[in-house]
Amino acid sequence: MSKISAPRSNREFIEACVKAGDAVRIKQEVDWENEAGAIVRRACELGAAAPFMEKIKDYPGFSYFGAPLSTYRRMAISLGMDPASTLPEIGKEYLARTNGEPIAPVTIDRKDAPCKENILLGADVDLCKLPVPLVHDGDGGRYVGTWHAVVTKHPVRGDVNWGMYRQMMFDGRTMSGAVFPFSDLGKQLSEYYLPRGLSCPFATAIGLSPLAAMAACAPSPIPEPELVGMLSGEPARLVKCETNDLEVPADAEIIIEGEICPDYKVEEGPFGEYTGYRTSPRDFRVTFRVNCITYRNNATMTISNMGVPQDEGQLLRSFSLGLELEKLLRSQGIPVTGVYMHPRSTHHMMIVGVKPAYTGIAQQIAQLAFGSKLGPWFHMVMVVDDQTDIYNWDEVYHAFCTRCHPENGIHIYRNTTGTPLYPFATPHERKYSIGSKVLFDCLWPVDWDKTNDVPTLVSFKNVYPKDIQERVLANWTTYGYPEVK
């Protein structure tokens, strides 16, 4: 029996957040057009409680839950941990759970699946019946999928993929979305469906349990349904779709079933993204034709409003990218002390702490990082030594500014894979996902004499005898200073 008491559904998660003071119930009517988005955005920028908007204009019976995982407190709640847990504690727990044995999902009967309480088929299918929000003023459309999972399955290998690919409502039965060529779904489409001219069945699940959303967002090699089981300590409950053979989370609030068209594209975007910009203009993108909608009674639509830090796109993606890279580096025997992406880097900079055991270790780390499937999502790797606290930006920044040799410490990798969302990239680079990467090697060279060549760090912790440090710490308040927490 599981010892983990994580919320099993979006509803349980909302209740847990309200109880902890990390969500607020908004009783007054909120407009789906900009107002809901603006509330979520402001909550993100203030690091405030998540808004649970219980009354939506034009959509009686529906509600919104915004910014579900935009703070580490809510991430801790999602994992069933103390909300006050520190980031290193949350990371340690994530690694412990995801390094175990995969837990296979179970398929339940459709009569037991809450997501089947309402079923729209045929002429009844209409996305306008859902409270799809206009998240940012000026977006190319109302976005159905901002915090969700697009479920697909490789028809030959059987690989199941849950991915968070943004989806815009084009009309009542059509969505378009950004699916990058290097993503799991992008590879599946280009490898199998598009060359054969076959449509790809999909199901979009909205209002997932927070751990299912975490799995959909994580770049883990473990199939997402099993990853959810590992994170929650018990099998994920799935149910078969109405119109295709895919299986979806049974407790999700809304399921949209359909097919990705190989021979039909409509425009998508622009959309405010996790980089903090609307970078890519509208273009003809992957198009999803909707055949069925199912939803729970009083369904809650989840909204992530991406923009300047910090929202769950940055926070959760930084978290999972960093920890997945840590796993990769450890699997290669590299003596890392930890890996951290600060969410404010909009998951563009990977900070790696390592024991500088041999020459070239920083380059080895960068090459593994950039060469892995994680690589397209960031373009900077900074490597610091094992004495630097990777979670302390003051220490990392000091190491960067003082140890990274302008000629020898900065290594540029050209013509790599990039994302169309890089704000700094040229329009040509964005169009073809052309990237470039940089390594900041902040390690003292191994061939420097440690006594005579390596500068001595002048800090309280490093230059004073232990007895003096202890005396100063013991007398600190006696000297007249307030207590340091």
Added chain:
Amino acid sequence: MNQWEVFVMDMAELAEGKDIEISIRTLNPGVQKYTYKHVRAQVSSSLDKFPDKLQVRMGRGQLSAAKFSIKVIEEIRRLPPQYS
């Protein structure tokens, strides 16, 4: 009168005096707001020339000061029949 909006990268896409194909979204109030149609239409910078109004946004969502009137001649159905 209907209100529409279009996204363009270049205002030259809205050539006056000829039929053009564009995707426009409705700004009429209601649950259909912001849904798209692909249409053949004529546009004019003279706001009185055609019955409907057209607002313009640039590629990254910036609202243009330019306003147009528009006549939707027909909706173009590009959707292959197997998806209907």
